[in-house]
Amino acid sequence: MVAVPEHERRRLESIADDAQPLDDLIERRLGGEPLQYIEGTAAFGPLTLDVDPRVLIPRPETERLFEIAAGMVRSPEVLVDLCTGSGALALALKREFPGSAVFATDISPEAIEVATENRHKTRLPIYIAEGDLFDPLPASLLGSVDLIVANPPYVAEVDFADLPRDVQQEPRMALVSGPSGLEVIQRIGADAALWLRPGGVIVCEIGETQGVSATSSFVDLPAVVRQDLTGHDRYVVAVKP
Numbered sequence: 001m002v003a004v005p006e007h008e009r010r011r012l013e014s015i016a017d018d019a020q021p022l023d024d025l026i027e028r029r030l031g032g033e034p035l036q037y038i039e040g041t042a043a044f045g046p047l048t049l050d051v052d053p054r055v056l057i058p059r060p061e062t063e064r065l066f067e068i069a070a071g072m073v074r075s076p077e078v079l080v081d082l083c084t085g086s087g088a089l090a091l092a093l094k095r096e097f098p099g100s101a102v103f104a105t106d107i108s109p110e111a112i113e114v115a116t117e118n119r120h121k122t123r124l125p126i127y128i129a130e131g132d133l134f135d136p137l138p139a140s141l142l143g144s145v146d147l148i149v150a151n152p153p154y155v156a157e158v159d160f161a162d163l164p165r166d167v168q169q170e171p172r173m174a175l176v177s178g179p180s181g182l183e184v185i186q187r188i189g190a191d192a193a194l195w196l197r198p199g200g201v202i203v204c205e206i207g208e209t210q211g212v213s214a215t216s217s218f219v220d221l222p223a224v225v226r227q228d229l230t231g232h233d234r235y236v237v238a239v240k241p
């Protein structure tokens with residue numbers, strides 16, 4: 001018989017109560033619901049964010065993206081997080097650089113709701129706007145952004161069915177980009193240089209097989225690939241000349 005691993009059981013025990021008996025929580029987990037959705041929270045660096053099926057659960061790879069990006073800028077004034085989801089990257093950046101203006105965008109109204117809830121919860125004042133990639137940003141930011149971070153959807157449609165059962169419970173729009181998986185990355189790469197100031201940095205998460213195609217889609221930027229902590233290609237990084 002399949003059982004919930006002991007470390008997960010202990011976490012479920014700690015949130016069980018009369019309204020949510022342990023047996024019910026275990027049943028949900030055995031039914032494939034991600035542990036963080038059952039708990040209602042996920043850790044992202046020093047932050048504890050609310051998460052639910054409206055948003056992707058922030059991943060360790062994206063915490064690493066934050067570390068790489070934060071290490072590449074000094075006293076940034078304007079930061080942009082495209083595809084913000086729960087607001088994880090934007091909120092972590094605001095905490096790290098309190099004097100900066102942080103803009104976060106997402107095309108999903110549900111994700112915008114969660115990011116707004118997390119802004120309230122963390123009391124980190126970021127700007128949040130609904131829309132497609134750069135579209136909701138004020139035009140006044142063109143050519144002046146110090147850092148763009150993005151963890152876009154990068155799974156190909158055909159690969160969705162092969163994702164683990166609990167990952168398939170996360171929003172499809174957060175995972176699947178289109179037929180190739182590269183569609184959103186390519187659109188970010190096409191426009192990033194327009195928004196960055198000279199010397200500005202972009203760090204974009206990618207799938208582990210996408211390094212070559214992803215870097216070539218960054219227009220007017222000398223893009224390189226960096227690896228995650230497991231040694232897989234995971235990020236496109238570029239500094240605008």
Ligand SMILES: C[S@@+](CC[C@H](N)C(=O)[O-])C[C@H]1O[C@@H](n2cnc3c(N)ncnc32)[C@H](O)[C@@H]1O
Binds near residue numbers: 108174
């Ligand atoms: C992989 S999730 C990343 C969420 C969060 N940044 C994180 O790392 O946990 C991708 C997010 O991109 C959003 N998204 C998908 N297509 C988009 C688009 N064209 N413009 C803006 N956001 C988009 C999805 O709604 C989802 O919240």
